[in-house]
Amino acid sequence: MKRRRSRTWTRLLTIAVAALIMAILAPTISAQDDAVTAETVTxxxxxxxxTWVLITAFLVFFMQCGFAMLEAGFIRHTGVVNALLENFMDAGLTGLAFWAVGFGIAFGTSSGGLFGTSNFxxxxxxxxxxxxxxxxxDGLSIFTLFFFQFAFAATASTIATGGMAERTDFIGDVIYSxxxxxxIYPVVVHWIWGGGWLAERGFFDFAGSTVVHTVGGVLALxxxxxxxxxxGRVFGEMPKPHNLGLATLGTMILWFGWYGFNPGSTLGMGDPGLTGLVTVNTTLAACAGTIAAMFFMFARTGKWDLGITLNGSLAGLVAITAGCAFVAPWASVVIGAIAGVLVILVVDLIESLKIDDPVGAFAVHGACGIFGTLMxxxxxxxxxxxxxxxxxxxxxxxxxxxQFIGSAATxxxxxxxxxxxxxxxKAIGRLRxxxxxxxxxxxxYEHGASVWPDILPIPEEVIIVEGGD
Incomplete structure (x- = not known):
């Protein structure tokens, strides 16, 4: 009987000690579980x-194809090979230049808010x-951010190529790219996205109306x-495009790529509401620009103009790029519609000044980029x-x-x-x-090639011409 009581008390004591130990260790175990959970979630x-940033960066890089097709469609057939190679070359040159110097200037340790000085x-x-x-x-690796920003840098360089098409020396294009x-481009990036002086002033440019499009548009102008x-350019007569089918394909690729350009600038998936707003605003502005340009041109000429309609959609996209995260949807419609008309008026102005911009690079990217920034x-x-x-x-x-100060400074x-x-x-004979x-x-002359070699072969008497001398 006594042995049974002894065993009972022993069991009770063991249970009590175990309970005490569990009570002491429970908070520690719980804290460890919480830490593991938090670390896993992070x-x-x-x-x-x-994943989000890289996928959207892939879309932005694919816009290089859109720019190539757009330019090839709008210029004359005698310059298409040159335009395609320059677009392709821009991506390669910009990638290396941005890796070596540009990214460090854009996002390195700031020197007085003017430019970065590290991470070259x-x-x-x-x-x-x-x-x-x-x-x-912190969070996204520098590699991820570099690739995303490289795709943007390549866009700015390619915009300039379009405005200078058909007459730029190829070596000259290599040098300025x-x-x-x-x-040139990274300094503006540092001012606005790299913690520079414009960022400190409270300048707003979510995805690049100023940083990318104003820079590219002014370079082109x-x-x-x-x-x-x-x-052979006759002012007062709009030049005939080489292939509106290519131009249309290029524009649709660019519109598609813009869904990487703007939503991707959220740099994450943590705020799905903001991502949705940016996407919808981008869409509405493009739609409004398309319709406004088409009807405005019809009111002037009585014709439904495809080329102008294409530029109207791009104008709306460029204009909303800065404010897609900062305006309500109704405002994006207003911005896009005004941009669709503005691009036509600026094309007319450029034409009256006898400036030859084959693809309307400044009208689309420069003027509408400035307008969208101010809006x-x-x-x-x-x-x-x-x-x-x-x-x-x-x-x-x-x-x-x-916004005005930032645009003017850029x-x-x-x-x-x-x-x-x-x-x-120009001084060394490498501009034109x-x-x-x-x-x-x-x-x-530059490439010994024709875009349609079976239809428009190179005449035998000019095959011996040596370009690039």
Whole structure:
């Protein structure tokens, strides 16, 4: 009997001790579980964000195909091979220039808010320590951000190529593409997206109306002015496009690629509401620009103009790129519709000034980029701008003033630097192709090729022409 009681008390004591130990260790175990759970969730979020950013960057890079097709469609057949190679070459040159210098200037340690001074050649992107690999960057790795930003840099360079089509020396194009990707474009990126002086002022440009499109548009305009018109260009008569089918395909590719350009600039999947807003605003602006341009041109000419309609859609897309995360959907329709009309008026202005811009690069990207940037200060939604008020919604002027200052500073910087670059190329005879190219066509002179070799073969008497001398 006593033994039974002894065993009972022993069991009870064991249970009590076990309960006490569990009570002591439970918080620690729970904390460890919470830590593991939090760490796992964070890792999953970074993985999803990385996947999102890379996929959207792939879309942005595919826009190079859109620009190539658009340019090939709008210019004359004698310059198509040159345009295609320049577009392809722009991507390669910009990638290397942005890797070596541009990314460091854009996102390196800031020097007075003007330019970055570190991470050249992606030196901070990865390190190898004690047999392990450490990737740089909080959350998204530097590699992921570099690729996303490279796709944007290539876009800016390609925009300039379109405005200077059919008469730029190929070596000259190589040189200015490198400088644009290494210095001109990255400095503006640092000002606005890299924590520079415009970012500190509260300048708004979500996906690049200023950073990408104004930069590319001004590069194109300055180049077109300094090059002069193409041979045989008659002002007052709109030049005939080579292939509107290619131009239409290119425009649709660009519209599709814009769903990487704008939604991808969220740099993550953590705010699905914002991503949805950006996507819808992008769509509505493109639709409004398309319809407004088409009907405005019909009102003027009585014809449904395909080329103008294509540029109208691009105008709406460019204009909403800065404000797609900062305006309500109704405002995106207004911005897109006005841009669709504005692009036509600016094309007319450029034509009256006898500036030869074969694809309307400045009208689409420069003028509409500036317009879209300023519209944030007029119809921006305070709840989407951290409480800052726009002129029509809240009666605030600060945002509009900052947008104007940022646009003006970008225009001045790109104009001055591009004039220096183009003037240097002109001085060494590498800005405009040799006059022989005007006689036989730049495709034959520079590349010894024809875009339609079976239909438009190279005449035997000009095959011996040596280009690039």
């Amino acid at each position: 890792a999953l979020q970074v993985s999803l964000d990385t 050649f992606l030196s901070d992107a990865v390190s190898f320590v004690d047999g392990s690999v450490v990737y740089g960057g 490198i400088i644009a990707g290494a210095i 300055v180049g077109a002015i300094m090059l002069g018109p193409r041979a 944030i200060g007029i119809v921006g939604q305070p709840e989407l701008m951290g409480g800052s008020t726009s002129l029509l919604i809240g009666g605030g002027l600060d945002v509009l003033v900052n 225009i001045i910087w790109v104009t001055v630097t591009s004039v220096i670059v183009y003037a240097g190329l 192709v040799d006059p022989k190219a005007d006689e036989v066509g730049i495709d034959v």
